Amino acid sequence: MYPANFDYVRPSTVEEAVRLLAKHGDDAKLLAGGHSLIPAMKLRLARPKVVVDIGRIAHLSYIREAGGAIAIGAMTTHADVQASKTLRDKSPLLAETASHIGDVQVRNKGTIGGSLVHADPAADYPASILALDAEIDVVGPRGTRTIKAVDFFVDLLQTAVAADEIVTEIRVPATAKTVAYVKTEQKASGFALAGAAVVIGPNGVRVGITGVAAKAYRAAGVEKALAGQKLTPDLIARASAQASAGVDPLGDIHASPSFRAHLAQVNTRRALEQAVRRS
Amino acid sequence: MPVHVHVNVNQSDQHHDVEPRLLLVHYLRDVCGLTGTHVGCETSLCGSCTVLVDGKAVKSCTMFAVQADGSAVTTVEGLAKDGQLHPVQQGFWECHGLQCGFCTPGMMMASVALLAQTAKPSREQITEGLRGNLCRCTGYSHIIDAVNHAAAHGGVRLQPDSAQGVARG
Numbered sequence A: 001m002y003p004a005n006f007d008y009v010r011p012s013t014v015e016e017a018v019r020l021l022a023k024h025g026d027d028a029k030l031l032a033g034g035h036s037l038i039p040a041m042k043l044r045l046a047r048p049k050v051v052v053d054i055g056r057i058a059h060l061s062y063i064r065e066a067g068g069a070i071a072i073g074a075m076t077t078h079a080d081v082q083a084s085k086t087l088r089d090k091s092p093l094l095a096e097t098a099s100h101i102g103d104v105q106v107r108n109k110g111t112i113g114g115s116l117v118h119a120d121p122a123a124d125y126p127a128s129i130l131a132l133d134a135e136i137d138v139v140g141p142r143g144t145r146t147i148k149a150v151d152f153f154v155d156l157l158q159t160a161v162a163a164d165e166i167v168t169e170i171r172v173p174a175t176a177k178t179v180a181y182v183k184t185e186q187k188a189s190g191f192a193l194a195g196a197a198v199v200i201g202p203n204g205v206r207v208g209i210t211g212v213a214a215k216a217y218r219a220a221g222v223e224k225a226l227a228g229q230k231l232t233p234d235l236i237a238r239a240s241a242q243a244s245a246g247v248d249p250l251g252d253i254h255a256s257p258s259f260r261a262h263l264a265q266v267n268t269r270r271a272l273e274q275a276v277r278r279s
Numbered sequence B: 001m002p003v004h005v006h007v008n009v010n011q012s013d014q015h016h017d018v019e020p021r022l023l024l025v026h027y028l029r030d031v032c033g034l035t036g037t038h039v040g041c042e043t044s045l046c047g048s049c050t051v052l053v054d055g056k057a058v059k060s061c062t063m064f065a066v067q068a069d070g071s072a073v074t075t076v077e078g079l080a081k082d083g084q085l086h087p088v089q090q091g092f093w094e095c096h097g098l099q100c101g102f103c104t105p106g107m108m109m110a111s112v113a114l115l116a117q118t119a120k121p122s123r124e125q126i127t128e129g130l131r132g133n134l135c136r137c138t139g140y141s142h143i144i145d146a147v148n149h150a151a152a153h154g155g156v157r158l159q160p161d162s163a164q165g166v167a168r169g
């Protein structure tokens, strides 16, 4: 399986990459870990004329504390997120989520920036990015801007990042240990049939759901039912029933819409129970 | 337009002009002549194409050769030294870790990477470490035994310098 021919460029700075995207317009595609783009190019679902490899731009792979937040460079691999002591100590949800992605080899190449921008409806990070209320920095010809997680995912494989912009950094708040990600996976690929990410914080509970709808979403009904309440098993069970309320679940050969909706509720309940146990 | 790549493959410097769309697995097999690395699914699922790039296990069917420019690649051919099998190869030999052998090069490369990180893995850790590698023959049990055997017999050893790329510039 060969992708169509393309020209290859490897900028060494973000500025150079932005210039290349501006110059080549729709003909160009960024290459990060390649673990979504290369499969798509092999199937000729993607046929960029110019591939801009951002894999060698210095200082795009890091995890560090910045104020009350933890900043993660866009080119940080899933393996590095999974192994990060800073994240495990200060904001463990993303590290836990990364450990669920694919397999060792996939985690060694795939990057957090690539996963978010690809916006696969069954990807794992989106649920946690939403539950953490993360911020995403993008750089483009019009300068730098910050996108809130709730505004990031727009539709199936679509985000608020413009074609000429590059994600450079993801920031997540420090959290307590009361977080969890619970997923039912599609056995062959490891992708999520339904995944629920939960953050229980001093100001309430946030729940992100992936795999179920065309884009990952915040389970507003669940969050509302839990607001200001003591998280008893009974309340958790009742609230979790709202996990797929108001969404249009996807169906395919792996899972019907009603099964996905059911899994969203079950995994939300399990994630909440898990997070409570960690307190 | 062809692009020049300089890759250190099994401690040997390779210089070639390649099409950017050339996958690393085809570069290794067809350009370098190292056919130990197998192509199975071509869709990043089976792991038979697993090699080490700068010491990390990757699926070489899902990476372009141009991305490996400046890196050190270790394939199954790079494991044995001076006619002596690598502990992981020895483990597969001793524990009957293969039948048809198709998955074996990828299994061994993933095992080498696993042992470099976790010197004495539990059976669960081995299962997790080899999750990206499929075997249609063995039922996995003997493969896990093989990795255990290697761990008990110096399997941690990576080839010297195999985690270092060539000078970039």
Ligand SMILES: Cc1cc2nc3c(=O)[nH]c(=O)nc-3n(C[C@H](O)[C@H](O)[C@H](O)COP(=O)(O)OP(=O)(O)OC[C@H]3O[C@@H](n4cnc5c(N)ncnc54)[C@H](O)[C@@H]3O)c2cc1C
Pocket (backbone or CB within 6 Å): A029, A030, A031, A032, A033, A034, A035, A036, A037, A038, A039, A074, A075, A100, A101, A102, A103, A106, A109, A110, A111, A112, A113, A114, A115, A116, A117, A118, A120, A122, A123, A124, A125, A161, A165, A166, A167, A168, A189, A190, A191, A192, B043, B044, B045, B062
């Ligand atoms: C076998 C297999 C199993 C997998 N299993 C899972 C799983 O269980 N869960 C899961 O979540 N994912 C899974 N994945 C997907 C994997 O996580 C990918 O790595 C990820 O989706 C894409 O990241 P990447 O760095 O490889 O991006 P690439 O493939 O390089 O790029 C993806 C897209 O994002 C764009 N892009 C990349 N980086 C940036 C950036 N910084 N700014 C702007 N645009 C950018 C590219 O132009 C491209 O359109 C799997 C993949 C494979 C091959």
Ligand code: FES
Pocket (backbone or CB within 6 Å): B038, B039, B040, B041, B042, B043, B044, B045, B046, B047, B048, B049, B050, B059, B060, B061, B062
């Ligand atoms: S051939 Fe690369 S994973 Fe199957």
Ligand code: FES
Pocket (backbone or CB within 6 Å): B097, B098, B099, B100, B101, B102, B103, B104, B134, B135, B136, B137, B138
């Ligand atoms: S030994 Fe035949 S596929 Fe593993």
